[in-house]
Structures are given as structure tokens and as C-alpha cells.
Amino acid sequence: MSTPAVPLPESTKSTDAIGAPGIISMSGVSFTWPGPHGFSLSVESFSLAATERVLLIGPSGSGKSTFLSLLTGIITPSSGRLEVLGTDIAQLSNAARDRFRAEHIGIIFQMFNLLPYGSVIDNVVLPLSFAEGRRARTLARGTSEDEARRLLTSLGLQRADYENVPAANLSVGQQQRVAAARALIGQPELIIADEPTSALDRDLQQAFLDLLFAEIEAAGTTLIMVSHDESLGSRFDRVVRLNEIAITQRKGNAS
Amino acid sequence: MIVARLALQSLRNRLGTALLTILAIAVSVMLLLGVEKVRMGARQSFTDTISGTDLVVGARSGAIQLLLYSVFRIGNATNNITWKSYEDIAKRPEVDWIVPMSLGDSHRGFRLLGTTADYFKRYKYRHGQPLAFAAGDPFNDLFDVVIGADVAATLGYDVGTKIVVAHGLGSVAFVEHEDKPFRVAGVLQKTGTPVDRTLLVSLEAIEAIHIDWQAGMPVAGETISADAVRKMTLNPKAITAAMVGLKSKLSTFKLQRQINEYSQEPLSAIIPGAALQELWGLVGTAETALSVVSAMVVATALLGMVTTILTTLNERRREMAILRSVGARPATILGLLSTEAVVLTTAGVALGVILLYTALIFLNPAIDRMYGLQLNIDPPAAREWLTLAAIVLAGFLAGLIPALRAYRLSVADGMTVRT
Numbered sequence: 057m058s059t060p061a062v063p064l065p066e067s068t069k070s071t072d073a074i075g076a077p078g079i080i081s082m083s084g085v086s087f088t089w090p091g092p093h094g095f096s097l098s099v100e101s102f103s104l105a106a107t108e109r110v111l112l113i114g115p116s117g118s119g120k121s122t123f124l125s126l127l128t129g130i131i132t133p134s135s136g137r138l139e140v141l142g143t144d145i146a147q148l149s150n151a152a153r154d155r156f157r158a159e160h161i162g163i164i165f166q167m168f169n170l171l172p173y174g175s176v177i178d179n180v181v182l183p184l185s186f187a188e189g190r191r192a193r194t195l196a197r198g199t200s201e202d203e204a205r206r207l208l209t210s211l212g213l214q215r216a217d218y219e220n221v222p223a224a225n226l227s228v229g230q231q232q233r234v235a236a237a238r239a240l241i242g243q244p245e246l247i248i249a250d251e252p253t254s255a256l257d258r259d260l261q262q263a264f265l266d267l268l269f270a271e272i273e274a275a276g277t278t279l280i281m282v283s284h285d286e287s288l289g290s291r292f293d294r295v296v297r298l299n300e301i302a303i304t305q306r307k308g309n310a311s
Numbered sequence: 312m313i314v315a316r317l318a319l320q321s322l323r324n325r326l327g328t329a330l331l332t333i334l335a336i337a338v339s340v341m342l343l344l345g346v347e348k349v350r351m352g353a354r355q356s357f358t359d360t361i362s363g364t365d366l367v368v369g370a371r372s373g374a375i376q377l378l379l380y381s382v383f384r385i386g387n388a389t390n391n392i393t394w395k396s397y398e399d400i401a402k403r404p405e406v407d408w409i410v411p412m413s414l415g416d417s418h419r420g421f422r423l424l425g426t427t428a429d430y431f432k433r434y435k436y437r438h439g440q441p442l443a444f445a446a447g448d449p450f451n452d453l454f455d456v457v458i459g460a461d462v463a464a465t466l467g468y469d470v471g472t473k474i475v476v477a478h479g480l481g482s483v484a485f486v487e488h489e490d491k492p493f494r495v496a497g498v499l500q501k502t503g504t505p506v507d508r509t510l511l512v513s514l515e516a517i518e519a520i521h522i523d524w525q526a527g528m529p530v531a532g533e534t535i536s537a538d539a540v541r542k543m544t545l546n547p548k549a550i551t552a553a554m555v556g557l558k559s560k561l562s563t564f565k566l567q568r569q570i571n572e573y574s575q576e577p578l579s580a581i582i583p584g585a586a587l588q589e590l591w592g593l594v595g596t597a598e599t600a601l602s603v604v605s606a607m608v609v610a611t612a613l614l615g616m617v618t619t620i621l622t623t624l625n626e627r628r629r630e631m632a633i634l635r636s637v638g639a640r641p642a643t644i645l646g647l648l649s650t651e652a653v654v655l656t657t658a659g660v661a662l663g664v665i666l667l668y669t670a671l672i673f674l675n676p677a678i679d680r681m682y683g684l685q686l687n688i689d690p691p692a693a694r695e696w697l698t699l700a701a702i703v704l705a706g707f708l709a710g711l712i713p714a715l716r717a718y719r720l721s722v723a724d725g726m727t728v729r730t
Contacts, residue, residue, distance in 0.1 A: 130635070151640055158638020165636070168629050173324035174317045185313050186638030238637070 078105040079246055079278045080127065085136035087126060097122045098136075099302045106245075109272070109279045111289050114298035120282055123298060124250060127280070128161055129153040141245055158186035162239025162277075164249040169235030172224030179223050180204035180237045190242025200241070207237035211267045229260045236268050240275065247272065249281040253288075265291060314639070318647050321630065322654070325623060329655060332616045336659025339612040340702060341667045343605040344695060348671070350598050352686040354591065357383075360504040361583045363435035365563050368392065368400060368570055369552035371577035375593065378586040381412060381552035384422050384505045388414065391549035396576050400555065403569075405562040408433055411550040413517045418476045421462045423510045425517030425550075431457075433556060436504045446470050447497030450513050453545075455496035461507040463498045470495050476510070476520060503685050515545040555580075609702060613709045616655055620648065620713040624720065631721045645718040652710020656703050664691065664699070 086098035097119040104110060114120035125131045126138060132146040132153075139145070141160055145153055162183070170179045181200045184191040194203045208218065211233040218226065223234065232252055239247050249268075253261040269291070272279050281292070289295040322329055361367075361382050369377040370390035379385040401409045410433045413425035424430075428449050431442050447470040450457055458468055468474065472495045493512065501507055557563060563582060570580035631644050671688050678684050691699065 128636075151642070154635075154638050154640040157636075163636045165633075169633065171317055171321070171630055171633060173320045178313050178317060178320075182313055182317070182634075183637040 078103055079108070079141060080104040080280075081137075081139045082126075083137050085126065085133045085138050087122060087131060087134050089122070093306060095119070095122065096305045097126075097302055099123070099126075102296070102301050104246075104278060104280060106278055107276055108294065109269070109292045110281070111286075111292040111295045112280055112282045112298055113284060113286055113295060114282050115284050118298045119302055119304040120250075120298060122304075123302060124248060124282065127248060128163065129157050155186065158183055159189050160245050162241075162244045162247045164232070164235045164239045164247070164252045166251040167228065167231075167255045169238070170223035170226075170231055172222065174223055176208070176218035176221065176223050176226070176234050177201055177204050179234055180207065180241055183238060184242055187242060187244075190244060194242045203241060204237060207240055207271070208234065210271060211237055212263065213237075228255050229264065232256065232264060233267070236264070236271070240271050240277070243275045243277065245278060247277055247279045249279065251283055252281065254283070254285075261288075314634075314643070314647070318650065321627070322651060328619050328623070332612075332619050332655050333659045333662060335612040335615050336609075336656060336702075336706075337662035337666055339605070339609040340660050340663025340699070341670070343602075343609055343698065343702075344664065344667050344691070345670075346601050346605045347695065347698075348667070348686050349684070350601070352684050355687070356503060356684055357590070358587060359437040361435075362437065362439050363433070363556065364554045364583055365557045365560065366555040366567060366570070366580045367552060367583060367586075368555060368578060368580045371579050374579070374581040374586040375590050377552065377579055377581050378583060378590065380414070381554075382505070382583065384414070384424075384509065388551045391551055392553070392578060393549055393576060394547050396573065396578060397550055397553055399573075399575075400553065400570060403566065405557050405559070405566050406555055407558045408556040410434070410554045411514060411547070412552045412554065413514055413547065413549075414551045416476050416517065416520070418462075418474060418510050419466060421459075421466075421508050421510055423476055423512060423517075425512055425514045425547075427514060430511065433554065434506070436502050436506070440502075442502065442506065443500045445498045445500045447495070450496050450511070450516075452494070452496070453513065453516055453519055454493045455512070456493040456516075457497040457499060457511040458495055459499050459507040459509045459511075460501035462510055468495050468498070470498060474510075476512075503679070514547045514550065518545040518547050609705075612659070613656070613702075613706055616652065616659075616706065617709045617712050620652065620710065621716065624713060624717055627717075628720060631717060635721055641718050641721045644721045645714045648714035648717050649707060649710045652714070653703065653707045656706025656710075659706075660699050660702055 080103055082099050082102040084098075084100060086096065088094045088096035112120075112123075114123070122131070126133060127140065129140070129145045129148070132138075137144065137146075140156070143156065145156060148156055170176075171182070174182075181194075181204050184194060184200055191200070194200045197203055205215065209215075213230060213233055217230060218234070223231065226234065232255070235252070236249075239249070252268075253264055256264060265288070268279075271277075281288075286295070367377060367381050369381055370388060370392050372389045376386065376389070380388050397409070397411055400406065408429065410426060410429045412430075414422060416423040416425075431449050435441055444457075445460065445463075447457070456474065462468065473492045474495065475492050493516070499506065555566075557566065567580040567582065570578050634644060634647075635641070668688065671686055675686055675688065678686060
């Protein structure tokens, strides 16, 4: 088993000076989905510095899914250059790209984040099976189960809430916190959250963000969160509108 | 490993359908192996029926027919052979021993075999095992009869019971030899051969019960009492067949040819083993058909499994997207689904084997009683292990169908859950 050469968090921080690549650097990136009505998206320039917290405003149909798929290496640009943590992920093999995602990016979905039949702890430690670096970092602190419990506790879940309970039995708010713990475990450099609070009511939203931000600050993680709720903007370092950085097109509509 | 545990939990989450799938495979495997067991059991019981006899001689007919009516008591002889022919063969220098057999009469559905006392010494079954008496002795008197184990059990006879034999083979006989009752002299131990369903008497007894008969009916006014019969010389004029043992196996083919070319009467001599081979050639097609049908049933069960897994794929797209988001490769998804198919198939095969042996253990006595078929309860042979391995392999290959579909879905979906 060979681990692809990927920069350690320390080395990325050292290149954090102005002009140096940050967490994400995109230039002239474009992608077109295959098929007769292939949707295409192009981004002239976008970058994200380390420990930055960015709110990405992207209504549905704005190419949000394509943009996130590019960032996470599910798809690779048809043209242009996309670097994540200084690595041109288009250069990686499919397997290396999957491993890169496991190692460096924690992802929180809008809902249905958990394997419903699995235990909460198993759901949280799942990424460690695919990411050796995150596992090593977790085990340096103790067992992975202990680290999972620590994260769940700091995200406001009581042990009684999740011990011996299948993940499916948790409330939506609780499930989102478990998903956050899963994204955070092993301290990946980048957290991508795709409307993580849209299924929560207002109070729960604020509570969830408080806890998430506290953890992100403690770990020095970069966050990119997608939402269509601009009122959350005040909590972020920067608000980016997807339609300002990206041009989208459908083949059928093209002139 | 967590992924394996989650895969198992995913399977447990669908326990009902998983169990049904396993059961379907198990039943099909049980059928496949069961057919094989019955086939082997039937062959074995046929092969075990005659042992140590080099040639069987009868009237000119096909080898299979002669074997069936003389050894297995299935069907009837086309013709008899004369006593003179019998004596001619008996006199040949190559012949070590010869035992005559006269068939044609019955007692309540069981066949009557006229023979000599040598039969008890010369007839061997199952690797040269001789007949043994459960009670009594071989026939001594003209009107003594020795009965097989099934005859004794079915009719409730024991040593000393008086019986009346009928002419012909029906279980309801129209003409009975009422004037000459027989006494049961001995009861044979169970052999698992047609001997169990046979009544054995001396050749002279067969002659005696027909002495005042002509053309199959008693001659009116001419009844000869049993005591008078005892005083007569009862030389058999014809027999049905004869078992021959040779001094040297090397002369088997020579004597067989000479008997087949015997000029006074059209005769046939067969080598029991060779005739059995001929029989297998005949029933082989039916056996193959049975095996093909059971293989089809296994294929159907595996198709059922593929269908079941395919129908769960849509609801599992979320599961796959989550695994992809935490870094699982599409190849991992493919591996998980193939593993699931292999686990289901293996569980089905294992359960099928357990069911088969359980059924064998419990049903074997009944099968033996009803069909005279002894099925071996020995562990699966190399050939059967190979069959089982082939089924698991087929399960794996069939599992690739949903696995490849899941692979394509997970590549296309990425982390987006489309529901």
C-alpha cells in the first residue's frame, strides 16, 4: 500500500503567504457534463486561503453541484487549472483522487448524511478507513472511538443520545451534528458543507453553526459552506456568490 | 474493519429478503446434490445386487432385458432354456459352478424363485457378501420355502408359516396351487436387493406344483396329492436362467461366445457388469436431464438473488454516495456488492448442504423401506465440492451484474444523492 505524496498540514500553512497557493486555487477552469444536454460551468478565478471561512451563495441550478464535484475531485476540469492544497488533482489517478478526498476533505451534506443502520460511532469513524493520515492523527490522541465521542460531545450530543441507537433513530439536528463530527475527525484541512442547516429550524441552525465554528477554529480548518440564506453571511470571513465567479450554460441554450 | 461491519449491518437491515434469497439458493443446492445422491444410490444399489457371478445365461434376448428379469426380477423372460442346455453348460470344463433359476410364479405379489440350495452359497451381493439367515435354514423338503426380509416383514411370516403359491405374477391370483401348501423354512436377512422381495423354493418344488397342470390350468379330475408328488422323480424340463461362476475369469469371453453360438437352442450369456454399463448408457440421458433440470433450478435461484440485489440498489444509492464522499473508491463499492453476492451464495450453499444431510439422516430409513434405495450419508466427495465451488463462483459472477451497475451509478452520481 503506497500513500500518494500529499502535503502535510504544516507544509501547506508555510506556503500561506500572499501569492502562494492557498487551500484552493482555480484559474480558467471549465467542465462540461457529457450528453446531449450537457451542463457546463466555467470559473475564471477562485481561491481560498487557509483557515478562511467562506459562505458560497448558490441557488439551485447555479451549478453548485458541479462546482462542489470539482472541488472534491469527483470530476476533473475539462480545461484550466485546479489546485487543492497545492496539488493539481487532475493529475492524480482516480484512486489517488478518492484517497486525496478522504485524506483532506470532510464533507457534510444537506441531509441523509448517515448510514442509517450503522451505529453513530461507526458513522463518525468511517472516513478513517480510507484516510491513513487522518487515522494516524486520530490515534495519536487515543482511540478513534474516544475521539469520535469527544467530537460528538463538543458538538452537543450526549452519550445517551447515540449510544446503542442506530443512526437512523436520531433527530435531523442530531444527525447533522454526527455528520459534522465525521467531517471533522482526523482534522482534514478543508470542510465542505452543502447547505448543512437547511433542514434545521432557525434556533437549531444557530446552535449547529456555533458548535461547528468552535471546532473549526480549534482545529484551524478551512470551511466552505454553501447556502442560499445570505443572512448567515455575517458569521463568515467572506461571502461569494457562485453566479459572480462562475458562468453556466446548457448545450441546448447555447447560441 | 468498519466498512465490512457496515456492509454486514446493511445486509442485516435487509435480513428478510436476504434470508429468502439464502433459502432459495439452499433449496436449489439441496435439490442438485440430492439428485446426485439418488443417482449414485440407485447405481450403487443396482451394482451391489450381483457380485461374484461371471455370466448370466438365459434365452436369446438383449443383455439388459436378461439382466433385468434374471437378477432384478423386473419384467419377464421371453423364453425358457431347456434343462439339456443347462446341463451342457454345467459340463463345460471352464465352469466352476452354476445355479439354475426358474421364475414365473408368485405369492401375494412377491416372486417365487425356483433354484438349488447352491443359490444360498453362490449368490453374492455388495462386494461379495453372501446371504445370511435371520431365522431357520435353507429349504430341505420339497415343500419348504425360504423368504426374503421384505416378504417376511410385509406379510408377517415367520418360520413355520404355511403358505399357498399362485400361478402367474399378479398379487391377486386367480389360480392358486391350493393343494400343495408350502412351509416357511427360513427367513433371510435384509440385503437391499430384489432377494428381499423373493420367495425361494427348490427347482423340484416348481415342477411339483405344475405336475398335474397343463397349459397353465389344472387338468380336471387329475389331482395328485402332495404325498404322491413326494414319491415322484421331479426332473425339471426347463429353467428361466442360470448364474455361472468360472474357474478363471480369463475364459469369460470365450465361454460367453460359445454359449451365444450354442447350436441346439438360441441362448444369451451376459457379463453382469457389462450389462449394467449398457443399462447406464440407456438411463444416462434421463440422469443428464435430471441434472440439467436441477442446475437450472440453481441458476434460477441465483437469478433471484441478482434481482433482489438490483432492486435494493436504488435505495442504496445514498449509502454508496456517503461511502464515496468519505473516500471510498467505486472499486470499493463494486467489491462490497460482489462480496454481498458471494456471502449470500455461500450461506445458501452451506444451508443447502446442512438441509440435505439433515433430510438424508431423517428420511434414509423411509427411502430404504419404500424404494429399496440406500443413500450413502458420507461427506461430499471431491466432485460435489467442485460443484459447490462452481455454484459460489457462479454466484460471484452473477453478483457482478448488480455490482457493475452500482459501480456505474456511483461513478455517475458521485456524491450527489439522486432519489
